[in-house]
Amino acid sequence: MENQLDEQKKMFSKDLAQNQEIWGTKVHLVETRWKQVEEQRDDLAQGQLSWEAKEEQMEEEKKLLEDLCLHMKNKSRGFFSRRRDTEDRDVTLQKMKSKMAEKEMRKKSKREEAEGRNSASKETEKMEAGDSAPAGQQ
Numbered sequence: 001m002e003n004q005l006d007e008q009k010k011m012f013s014k015d016l017a018q019n020q021e022i023w024g025t026k027v028h029l030v031e032t033r034w035k036q037v038e039e040q041r042d043d044l045a046q047g048q049l050s051w052e053a054k055e056e057q058m059e060e061e062k063k064l065l066e067d068l069c070l071h072m073k074n075k076s077r078g079f080f081s082r083r084r085d086t087e088d089r090d091v092t093l094q095k096m097k098s099k100m101a102e103k104e105m106r107k108k109s110k111r112e113e114a115e116g117r118n119s120a121s122k123e124t125e126k127m128e129a130g131d132s133a134p135a136g137q138q
Contacts, residue, residue, distance in 0.1 A: 066093055 070092060 069096060070091075 066089075070089065073092070073096065
């Protein structure tokens with residue numbers, strides 16, 4: 001009876017030691033993963049701060065360029081031209097942007113038109129070459 005009791009105690013202590021080892025390993029893995037996630041979070045936070053700083057810098061540069069464009073436009077008007085001081089900065093910028101977009105669209109349509117003419121002339125050349133072939137070959 002005491003032998004059985006000793007054997008059971010040994011088995012239980014052995015099982016307990018194995019369970020403790022397994023749980024210790026699991027805890028260690030979870031802690032390692034936790035550290036990795038924290039490092040990744042810190043890296044992402046650092047990256048976000050970096051992107052926010054870049055965005056702020058680009059906004060400042062954009063405003064500076066817009067101001068420069070407005071200054072150059074006002075300067076190019078000449079001394080005797082009337083100035084529209086009542087116009088809002090944003091309205092003037094929007095007009096300048098739409099004017100630039102119109103110019104781009106005109107250039108694009110001219111380019112497409114020229115390409116269309118080139119392809120049409122090539123097609124007519126092919127048709128004319130086909131018309132000059134002997135009647136038996138058509």
